[in-house]
Amino acid sequence: MEAIVKQCKKACPFLHNSTTATLSKLSRMPAPAGFASEVSGNVRTNALTTMAQKCPVMGKAIAIQSKSYLRTSARLAKHPTLPLKQAALINNENEARVAAAVMAALQGQTPTTHSTHSKPFDxxxxxxxxxxxxxxxxxxxxxxxxxxxxxxxxxxxxxxxxxxxxxxxxxxxxxxxRNPLVLESMQKTMNKYGAGAGGTRNIAGNCNLHLQLETELADLHHKPAALVFSSCYVANDATLSTLASKLPGCVIFSDASNHASMIQGIKHSGAKKMIFKHNDLQDLETKLQSVDIHIPKIIAFESVYSMSGSVGQIEEICNLAKKYGAITFLDEVHAVGMYGPRGAGVAEHLDFDLNACYPHGNNGGILDKVDIISGTLGKAFGVVGGYIAGSAALIDMIRSYAPGFIFTTSLPPV
Known part of the structure; x- marks a missing residue:
C-alpha cells in the first residue's frame, strides 16, 4: 500500500500539498450530516473520506473498498471460527483489489500533468x-x-x-x-550625488540632472521635449512599440536595413508593417500609396546605416510623409556628435549654414521637418544612454505608457 500512497500523492494535488498533520486532523473530524448514508456498510466516515469520495480517483477506490469490506465481513460472519491465517489472506486479497482499483483510476482518469510525465524536459x-x-x-x-x-x-x-x-x-x-573635462565633471557629480540613480524615474530616480539633460537634447534637435532611456536600443524598441500600438490601425513603413532595435519595436507593437527597399524612394512611395491617407502611418529609417555606411534621404522621406499623411521616426544614433554645427546629426548637417546661424530651431530647415528623432549618448558622446526627441505630447505619452521607460532604473547622475 505504501507504493499506492506515494502514487496517489503524486497524482492528487490535495494529498501532495497536505501535511500529515492536516490529513490526520481531517480523519478525526466527523463527516457532514447526511453523508454517512451514502457510504455502504459500516465503513467509518469522516471529513477526509467525505472529501475523498468527491475525488475522481479516490472516490472509485473508496467505493470498491466499501464493497470489499462488506464481502469480507460476510465471509467471516459465515465462518466465525475461520483460522487467523486464512482470515488474513482474505484481508490481503481485499487490499490487493483496492490497490488495483486505485492504480486503474490513476492510469485512466488522472489528467496528464507535469507530475505524471516520465521525465522532465532536458x-x-x-x-x-x-x-x-x-x-x-x-x-x-x-x-x-x-x-x-x-x-x-x-x-x-x-x-x-x-x-x-x-x-x-x-x-x-x-x-x-576619457576627456579630462568630462571625467572631472563626472567625479564632482558622483561625489555630490553618488554613483547610482536610486530607482525608476517614476519613484526616486528622477533628478534635476535628468531634466537638464532632456532640455538640452530637445534643444539640440529643435524639438519641444526629449526623454532619456537606459540605451537607444531600449528607446527605439519602447517608443515604436508604444506609439504604433496606440495609433489605431497603424501601418509602419520600415527601411530594409533598419537596426534590430527598430525591428523589435515594430514587432512588439503588433502593428502592420511594410518593408521598403533600402533607400528606395520609389518603392516607399508605392507602398504609401497603397494605404488610405486617413490611416495612421510611421516611416522608420536611419540617417547613417551602420552596416553599410549609406546615408538616408531625410528631406525626401519627410516630403513623402507629409504628402501621404505619415509621421517620421529618424534614428540618428551613428550621427549625433559627429555631424552638424552642434552635433545634432545628419538632419542638422544638411542645412549646416542655416543651423549655424539659427541653432535653436523654427528656421524651416530639414531638422524641423522630422517628427521623432532617436539618438544615443553611448557613441560620440562617450558615455551611456539613449533618448528620443519630439513633440511635448508625444514625449509625455511615451513617458506615461512605455514599459521600457517606466519599469527600469534610470541613468545614474554621472
Missing amino acids: YETLYKSELEKKHQDKSYRYFNNINRLAKQFPKAHTANLQEEVTVWCSNDYLGMG
Missing part, C-alpha cells in the same frame, strides 16, 4: 543544441578582452596587462569617454 541539452547551431554556421561570438586606457586613447591592454593594442572599432569616436 533544458541543458537544448542550450547546447542551440549553441552548436551557432558554431556550425560560424556565428558564435568570442569576446575580446579590451581594457581602454583613459590616458592613452585609443590604446588598450588585453587580458595581459603588458600587451597593448590600438582600438579602431570603438563607438567612442571622439574619445569623450
Whole structure:
C-alpha cells in the first residue's frame, strides 16, 4: 500500500500539498450530516473520506473498498471460527483489489500533468543544441578582452596587462569617454550625488540632472521635449512599440536595413508593417500609396546605416510623409556628435549654414521637418544612454505608457 500512497500523492494535488498533520486532523473530524448514508456498510466516515469520495480517483477506490469490506465481513460472519491465517489472506486479497482499483483510476482518469510525465524536459541539452547551431554556421561570438586606457586613447591592454593594442572599432569616436573635462565633471557629480540613480524615474530616480539633460537634447534637435532611456536600443524598441500600438490601425513603413532595435519595436507593437527597399524612394512611395491617407502611418529609417555606411534621404522621406499623411521616426544614433554645427546629426548637417546661424530651431530647415528623432549618448558622446526627441505630447505619452521607460532604473547622475 505504501507504493499506492506515494502514487496517489503524486497524482492528487490535495494529498501532495497536505501535511500529515492536516490529513490526520481531517480523519478525526466527523463527516457532514447526511453523508454517512451514502457510504455502504459500516465503513467509518469522516471529513477526509467525505472529501475523498468527491475525488475522481479516490472516490472509485473508496467505493470498491466499501464493497470489499462488506464481502469480507460476510465471509467471516459465515465462518466465525475461520483460522487467523486464512482470515488474513482474505484481508490481503481485499487490499490487493483496492490497490488495483486505485492504480486503474490513476492510469485512466488522472489528467496528464507535469507530475505524471516520465521525465522532465532536458533544458541543458537544448542550450547546447542551440549553441552548436551557432558554431556550425560560424556565428558564435568570442569576446575580446579590451581594457581602454583613459590616458592613452585609443590604446588598450588585453587580458595581459603588458600587451597593448590600438582600438579602431570603438563607438567612442571622439574619445569623450576619457576627456579630462568630462571625467572631472563626472567625479564632482558622483561625489555630490553618488554613483547610482536610486530607482525608476517614476519613484526616486528622477533628478534635476535628468531634466537638464532632456532640455538640452530637445534643444539640440529643435524639438519641444526629449526623454532619456537606459540605451537607444531600449528607446527605439519602447517608443515604436508604444506609439504604433496606440495609433489605431497603424501601418509602419520600415527601411530594409533598419537596426534590430527598430525591428523589435515594430514587432512588439503588433502593428502592420511594410518593408521598403533600402533607400528606395520609389518603392516607399508605392507602398504609401497603397494605404488610405486617413490611416495612421510611421516611416522608420536611419540617417547613417551602420552596416553599410549609406546615408538616408531625410528631406525626401519627410516630403513623402507629409504628402501621404505619415509621421517620421529618424534614428540618428551613428550621427549625433559627429555631424552638424552642434552635433545634432545628419538632419542638422544638411542645412549646416542655416543651423549655424539659427541653432535653436523654427528656421524651416530639414531638422524641423522630422517628427521623432532617436539618438544615443553611448557613441560620440562617450558615455551611456539613449533618448528620443519630439513633440511635448508625444514625449509625455511615451513617458506615461512605455514599459521600457517606466519599469527600469534610470541613468545614474554621472
